[in-house]
Amino acid sequence: MSGSPDEFEAYRADLEAAERRVAGEIDPGARALVVAILVFVLLVSFVLPHTGDARGVDVLMGDDKAISVGIALPSRLFSWFALVFGVGFSMLALLTRRWTLAWIALAGSALGSALGMLAVWSRQTAAAEHPGPGIGLIVGWLAMLLLTFHWARVVWTRTAVQMAAEAERRQQAVADQAASLLDDRDEPGEHGRPPKPDGR
Numbered sequence: 001m002s003g004s005p006d007e008f009e010a011y012r013a014d015l016e017a018a019e020r021r022v023a024g025e026i027d028p029g030a031r032a033l034v035v036a037i038l039v040f041v042l043l044v045s046f047v048l049p050h051t052g053d054a055r056g057v058d059v060l061m062g063d064d065k066a067i068s069v070g071i072a073l074p075s076r077l078f079s080w081f082a083l084v085f086g087v088g089f090s091m092l093a094l095l096t097r098r099w100t101l102a103w104i105a106l107a108g109s110a111l112g113s114a115l116g117m118l119a120v121w122s123r124q125t126a127a128a129e130h131p132g133p134g135i136g137l138i139v140g141w142l143a144m145l146l147l148t149f150h151w152a153r154v155v156w157t158r159t160a161v162q163m164a165a166e167a168e169r170r171q172q173a174v175a176d177q178a179a180s181l182l183d184d185r186d187e188p189g190e191h192g193r194p195p196k197p198d199g200r
Contacts (some may be wrong), residue, residue, distance in 0.1 A: 024029075025097045028154045032094055035150055042086045042143040046177040048136030050075065051123050058135050073165050074118035076139070081112030092152070098157070106151035113148050115143035 028035065046056030052069040059066050059079045066076075085108025092100035120141060123133040 017112050021096045023069055026093070026102050027097070028094070028150075031154055035090055035147065038143050038147050038150070039090050042082055042140055042147070044105055045136045045140035047133035047144060048139060050079070050132035051134045052138040054134075056140065059151070068127055072119075072122045072126075072151050074115055074122050078112060078119040078137075078141070081108055081115055082140050082144055085109050085112055086140075086147055090147060093151075102151060102155050106148065106155050109144055109148040109151055111130075111143060113141070116144050139167070155187040 015143075046060070048055060050056050050059050051071065054066045054069045054071060056079055057072055059075050060083065062071070062076060085105055089101055089105040089108055092098075093105045119137060120133045123131070123137065126132070
């Protein structure tokens, strides 16, 4: 015995909700390990010198050691973007597999990569008495560039899958509507025959 239309609609709504929930998730596959390694490298870069004796944590805090070597704004912004987006949102996206968090990690890493380039340039053009870019700054910048690349691949793959699924849902909805209209038009009258115009 078939279910009522209300039961079918409830089942269909649950199925669509589950489909939307799955569509909002990412599956980085082997890239998850690469991203995790890059996050670890980024964390290590904070204990390495960014310029002179100032380490990444000194740049983050803006302490006396960072001030003494003339740390500029791009270096501080890069350090915070690396920590918040390169480490924080990347780990959240990996743990939760949420597509939205992966997008945020991508956007923040991309902007952080640009800031990293400015940070390196600002150290190369600093006054003669200030040191140039250190190994921590270079390693952190390269890690952010690679994170941007891998998050872009993950996000783009999921976006392509979502677009294909959405197109398939639209086609199925059009097909269901067309089939419903045809069924209504072909519905037979009494005794399986269409009614006559004069009602007999």
